[in-house]
Amino acid sequence: MSETYTAPLTFSKVKAGKGLEAALELDRAGVINEITASGLKGRGGAGFPTGVKWNLAAAAKDPVKYVVCNADEGEPGTFKDRVILTDHADLVFEGMTICAYAIGAKKGILYLRGEYTYLQDHIEGILRKRREAKLLGKNAGGKKGFEFNIEVRMGSGAYICGEETALIESLEGQRGEPRNRPPFPVNTGFLGHPTVPNNVETFAWAATIMSKGSEWFKKIGTDKSAGLKIFSVSGDCKQPGVYEFPLGITIKELLKAVGGLDAKAVQVGGASGSCVPAREFNRKIAFEDVATGGSIIVFGPQRDMLKVAENFMEFFHDESCGQCTPCREGNGKILEGIHMLQQGKCSMHYLRELCALGETMQLASKCGLGQTSPNAFLSIVKNFPDEIMGRAGAAQE
Amino acid sequence: MTDKNIKLKEESRAPVSSSVQKFAAPQNEKAIGATITVTIDDKQIKVPMGTTILEAAKKLNIHIPTLCYHEDLCVAGVCRICAVEVEGQRTLQASCAYPITAPITVRTHTRKVRQARRHILDLLLSKHYGECYACARNNNCELQALAKEYGVDFFRFGHPDKPRFEVDRSSYSVVRDMDKCILCRRCVRTCIDLQEVGVLEVAGRSEASKVETFVDKPLGEVVCINCGQCINRCPTGALRANDPADEVWAAIDDPAKHVVIQTAPSPRAGIGECFGLEPGQPLTFQMNTALRLCGFDKVFDTNFSADLTIIEEGTELLIRLYKALVQKDKSVALPQFTSCSPGWVKFLEHFYPEYIPNLSSAKSPQQMFGAVIKTYYAKLMKIDPKDIVTVALMPCSAKKFECNRPEMCDSGFKDIDYGLTTRELAQMISEAGINLPAMEKSDFDDPFGTATGSGVIFGATGGVMEAALRTVIELVTGKKVENFFDHADIIPVRGMEGIRYAEIPIKEVGPVPDLVKHVVKDWKWLKGATLKVAVAHGTANAKRVMENIKAGGKLSECHFIEFMACPGGCIGGGGQPIPTSPAIRAARARAIYAEDTAYEVRKSHENPAIERIYNEFLKEGPCSHLAHKLLHTHYTPRGKYIV
Ligand SMILES: Cc1cc2nc3c(=O)[nH]c(=O)nc-3n(C[C@H](O)[C@H](O)[C@H](O)COP(=O)(O)O)c2cc1C
């Protein structure tokens, strides 16, 4: 794996162990209050408030609970979790341990993307050290009666297994397919027990927040999107790599930092995110504006946007689990439509039909994959009509 | 007499799925004291926590379309046709999979909902290769019905003009045409969760996903037990039974052939449904008339051979008990298992081959009748058995496999030539232009004419056991069973519970009747004994019984256990009219028990035709040499991976 450029991260300055120490001095409710007060929202994409999630799991009445770290990182254009796990795994495990303490879980599982198998030894090594340092196991972190262990489980290479309920199915040894929700994992998760699934980065921030205080985190970012965020930046820019920015940063500011100001569009949020054209580069990257799990793909002036849409649709067409009708069949229809557009064989009428189908997929698919897979296509059709329609000429209505 | 419905661990199998989410809905409203008001299309209703939107809508008489949902199966939530709008939710929700836990407001036919449903249908049709007019499910297809309901007037996303798959005709029982499959996975859930056989699975991802057998082998080469439960739950024509109607018509049309049909108890309780009647209206005697009109030369009642089975199987049980209890023969396999359900037999051959000795060697009523027709009847009527064609009207798809088992030729010919299902016969009857419910009634043909109520109840789970007990009790005590059970109704073995257990203490014994004098001298050894019996239906329950026996549990002490492969017994068989549901099966069962009560003779050993065949033909009595040659069989250990 080639060296990924990594800008300075706050995580490097956080003293390992301090967050856990601080957490174990509080009672469980105190920890959840602190996380809630920080305004931390999930860094895996959906942006669910982490404190609320932990609180739901803490409130669930079940002696058996689980903490799951989602390290399946499969979204095209994301690699920040890999960097975090390589350089700051201790912080991630610390965050998991804090979560376990807060919700009352004895067992944690790190679900590691199949392609990251090469990281397994490194990660197991860190876990071993933590066990030796009594940060895991019985009376973890010196807290009497608090027991917690972490196990690493390897994913099997399917993108869909990053979806939290499919991940749980996969952990249970089933075909990795999303479940119906509700009920949610915080009630009925791994083996039917309350489970908190969080992204790698979310756990690292949770540990950082316990170390530096919720005030510090809350002050950064916007009202609705507190704190710092790690970004994976790729595509047509001078310095692709992993960056840390406060949420609320505008796309323009971000492009400036990575050397991509001449971009004609930016894909925010990976394949399932949206494609923002240059005229909207003043928009903020934040849950209330353009949300992202951390993937930023820069498209330079020479990019063929229809080709971009084709690439994304090919990805989803391969990765759909095939369970529900709108996604299983819809991705293929849109991909076919893109091919028709490329050949100038798609009528305006059919293009409208495909856009309506996109809406149906967003509304009626069972999980986030199908609900977001048409996003890129729809935003490219909307924002780059010239590039799309130019070719439809041959078959106007 | 006591009846004890013991509680086994995980006794009755409620369908669950490992891969599909379970939501623990409270058993009753008081259990958690919470009811919630939900508003659907401006109508309000109070429902218990956990009720799904679909169930709540049903209570309000609001129709929401479904495809992957089935009352017998766990919720999958995959087709998404049942999508509705829930106020405050960004996306549409699958109403079959959405448990109500807060007061919500639902709309079932907004623009978004209608658009989504049309799109889902259009997407399914864009992959669906098939012509309705050449399809087994024409007019009985959920996809076709929805296309009409939603006014599909053109194929928005195209329509295939050539097949993608080859039709799998390798099985004697089930034909798979995956070009008509809409991936609702009901068959998978049926086979894995309901029946726990596990032949079908989903393989591949995305558009390439499809329902497959293990490594995509032909169905005839895997552990499929031919129960046909998947057919009954398939919403389309993707799964159907192997239909021999053309061959049957050809035999009828051939003047050289003497074509006889035997009709099993369950089809008569179900066939009305194919003619628009409500479930539970038997058409036994109308069917006799219709069959003759179709051109069958003779119409016999399988109840005759059901009674014969009871005598043979009951005698076999008495012999086993005698050997075990009196002669202390340790090699005798007990409990004795019934063998009349060919799905169950194949299940045991695959998964519990070490228990083959426990299977009664008695053939099923279908096969006994075939052997009797091509020997006894042929002689009686002076017809060359090679000119006789035996057709069996059965509720069952596994019967097609059974009649093709190579060992089922004891008459010197194929004992049964064709197994016809209820659905296939309904088709033949309508092809002949006959309006079945309007037919006048007529009786069965001699020499097997008179049947007994005991034969009829073979169709419902517990029926074989009840029939056997009626006979055994009378043979042993010399008294009318009515002395022990009101109206001879042995209630403890009836019902729809998955596994039932009963104990029948034998407090008194009488003289040994002539029929079985050749096997036992007296009954003294049975006095004071307690007969322990059990009943299981659906192979998932059968599996639980077998595991209990293997572990040396309570059921290993049983003497006799009735097994039926299909949920509900034969009335829920894989050849019965579609749709099926617990309510429909219960209605069919009621029809069968009502028929039983209407019979004058309700015990197998009192059937005059039975007395006659033992007097005239099987002169050495039940389980004697000739009876063994014609009426008994053997089984094949198959294992889990071989055919
Ligand atoms: C198709 C799909 C793929 C996903 N992949 C990932 C992933 O690789 N990593 C991740 O953390 N979350 C992924 N998610 C989001 C998870 O379902 C879940 O929301 C997240 O793990 C929760 O953690 P958070 O609250 O910390 O973000 C994915 C979601 C979908 C719908």
Ligand code: SF4
């Ligand atoms: S939306 Fe796609 S990935 Fe998600 S459940 Fe449906 S088919 Fe599977």
Ligand code: SF4
């Ligand atoms: S499965 Fe249904 S829709 Fe398809 S051809 Fe048969 S009847 Fe028509």
Ligand code: SF4
């Ligand atoms: S016939 Fe029965 S065993 Fe065979 S696939 Fe269908 S459900 Fe499974």
Ligand code: SF4
């Ligand atoms: S074969 Fe029938 S039941 Fe099975 S998935 Fe296809 S349509 Fe559904």
Ligand code: FES
């Ligand atoms: S019927 Fe509800 S999703 Fe299929």
